[in-house]
Amino acid sequence: MIKKTIAAIVLTACMSLTAHVAHADPLSYARYDQVRTTDLYLDLKADFSHKILSGYAELTLNWIDKSARTLVLDTNELNIAKVQVLAANGRWTAASFMLDKPDAEKGRALRIALPFQPQKVRVYYRTAPSAAALQWLTPEQTLSGKRPFMFSQSEEINARSWAPVQDTPAVRFTYSARIEAPAGMRVVMSAENDQKATGAGGWKFKMTQPIPSYLLAIAIGEIDVRNVGPRSAVYAEPQRIEAAAAEMADTEKMIAAAEGLYGPYRWDRYDMIVLPPSFPIGGMENPRMTFVTPTMIAGDKSLVDLIAHELAHSWSGNLVTNASWKHFWLNEGFTTYVTTRIVEKLYGEEVAEMNLQVEQEEALASLAKIPAAKQALVTRDPDTNAATYTDSNLVYPKGAWLLRTLEQRAGRDVFDPFLRGWFDQHAFQSATTDEFVAYLKKNLLDAHPEIMSQSELDEWLYGPGIPASAKRAASPRLAALDTQRAAWLKGELPTAELPAKNWIALEWMHFLNDIDGKATAAQLQELDQAYGLGKTGNNEIAYRFFLASVHAGYNVREPLNKFLMSVGRQKFVVPLYTALLKNPVEKDWAKGVYAKARSHYHPVTQASVDKAFKKQ
Numbered sequence: 001m002i003k004k005t006i007a008a009i010v011l012t013a014c015m016s017l018t019a020h021v022a023h024a025d026p027l028s029y030a031r032y033d034q035v036r037t038t039d040l041y042l043d044l045k046a047d048f049s050h051k052i053l054s055g056y057a058e059l060t061l062n063w064i065d066k067s068a069r070t071l072v073l074d075t076n077e078l079n080i081a082k083v084q085v086l087a088a089n090g091r092w093t094a095a096s097f098m099l100d101k102p103d104a105e106k107g108r109a110l111r112i113a114l115p116f117q118p119q120k121v122r123v124y125y126r127t128a129p130s131a132a133a134l135q136w137l138t139p140e141q142t143l144s145g146k147r148p149f150m151f152s153q154s155e156e157i158n159a160r161s162w163a164p165v166q167d168t169p170a171v172r173f174t175y176s177a178r179i180e181a182p183a184g185m186r187v188v189m190s191a192e193n194d195q196k197a198t199g200a201g202g203w204k205f206k207m208t209q210p211i212p213s214y215l216l217a218i219a220i221g222e223i224d225v226r227n228v229g230p231r232s233a234v235y236a237e238p239q240r241i242e243a244a245a246a247e248m249a250d251t252e253k254m255i256a257a258a259e260g261l262y263g264p265y266r267w268d269r270y271d272m273i274v275l276p277p278s279f280p281i282g283g284m285e286n287p288r289m290t291f292v293t294p295t296m297i298a299g300d301k302s303l304v305d306l307i308a309h310e311l312a313h314s315w316s317g318n319l320v321t322n323a324s325w326k327h328f329w330l331n332e333g334f335t336t337y338v339t340t341r342i343v344e345k346l347y348g349e350e351v352a353e354m355n356l357q358v359e360q361e362e363a364l365a366s367l368a369k370i371p372a373a374k375q376a377l378v379t380r381d382p383d384t385n386a387a388t389y390t391d392s393n394l395v396y397p398k399g400a401w402l403l404r405t406l407e408q409r410a411g412r413d414v415f416d417p418f419l420r421g422w423f424d425q426h427a428f429q430s431a432t433t434d435e436f437v438a439y440l441k442k443n444l445l446d447a448h449p450e451i452m453s454q455s456e457l458d459e460w461l462y463g464p465g466i467p468a469s470a471k472r473a474a475s476p477r478l479a480a481l482d483t484q485r486a487a488w489l490k491g492e493l494p495t496a497e498l499p500a501k502n503w504i505a506l507e508w509m510h511f512l513n514d515i516d517g518k519a520t521a522a523q524l525q526e527l528d529q530a531y532g533l534g535k536t537g538n539n540e541i542a543y544r545f546f547l548a549s550v551h552a553g554y555n556v557r558e559p560l561n562k563f564l565m566s567v568g569r570q571k572f573v574v575p576l577y578t579a580l581l582k583n584p585v586e587k588d589w590a591k592g593v594y595a596k597a598r599s600h601y602h603p604v605t606q607a608s609v610d611k612a613f614k615k616q
Ligand SMILES: [Zn+2]
Pocket: 309, 313, 331, 332, 335
């Protein structure tokens, strides 16, 4: 009998869940089927000595379910002081609230009990020094060493660690803010930034285009600004501003190229901020203010495809947003495809083809490390359990490969307007894979069924790996390089005779990817002596050279130490520590380096490297 009772309870629970499951995001507690945030105002003070933001958030609400009397917001480590609601008489009155028990991944639901459905709610709070989205740097961790620095990284679900919000990409809202910061520092946000502002009375921001919470962004520090185009500026620490401005000189050309393909840029300005080295990722497409790693400053614009990627998000991701993180490929696969199109317009077909080939080869190589069940673009499971989500790295090249396949078969005359139509018709909305499939059928496949069968489409979306029908990019320049590389590995072509002086960064990346695990320590030493790879300013090349050297047993401790002490990007440091730990000669040395470097890394990077150390 007990069994039956439990089964009945589970069934009831499931049924009440399915009642609002149509757009349920398992990573959020918000009941956005009942109420939606339409606007957010943040009034916060940054306290660098305690590493906290404190103040209040004011949410404007649109009630959909007229019987609802609870507002549920996502929070993570927020200390809530009080909650107020705006009464009909215009007065703010106290509302009672409770915080659920913390969940390790999702944080705590803030449940606000409401006597009526207020239009506005204020939550007074402060963040924790360990807030997942915020990194507080000491002056020593900046270039000038004079002032501290703070920046946010809200994607995917960390906005809730610095603001109580409906933290799901399914909800969009406009926002404004007033931020107080210590004198001598500048505040920037993913909003309108006034270059002439002084911060007197607080730094003020306004974002008039509705965004999902993961695009809320803030940075505070000793920050300079230089215009690099009619609607673009670059922000950076004063010591880096000149180099950053020079590297970003092609930004306006990039915006124009993207507009030529997918229609007007809809966010007015495209500014960028180059963050200190501990920024854990390459770039973050915060609208109006892309956040980028300083590792993209190579000195020769060889890594600006990173900017092309973040700019591409102005259409794919920021304008048309995945409705939950299950549909991440709609953000990143589309963006990866658009990036190559922008690169082609700016740097020509040959460079774009090389870019694509390297991307596809790295995707195929990564398959060996990803369980088959995680290799789909999207899981067929109902969107109620984030643990079933697919591999978030693979969706970038695999999603792009699906779009490339459709483009190759449809022809650009048909495919380009098709893709532009997707962005236009879903602008400032969130979308699911099913919505894309419906759009694909209606606007492409119904009229041209020969382009892709249902079973092939299903294979792309729900199957493992890359379908055998996929065409691989083949760059003639990389093919020539392959012949030389094979001869060099066999010792038939001397290092001095490699035509490497003329190689662009992509050719080096391809070469180093292919010799990793094959070249000997002596061969790597020769390469290093001939081309100064240990000293290259291009971090993508340096990373691949160090990885191949550690695998081969070529001693690169001196430049690698410098690299690991000054670069905090996860993509580079996690594989490098992993390789060092596998090498008995380097293991203890790696421990010593990490002991010193750890405090320079972002908490996200620290957690990943800690995990690599624990595995050993
Ligand atoms: Zn991206």
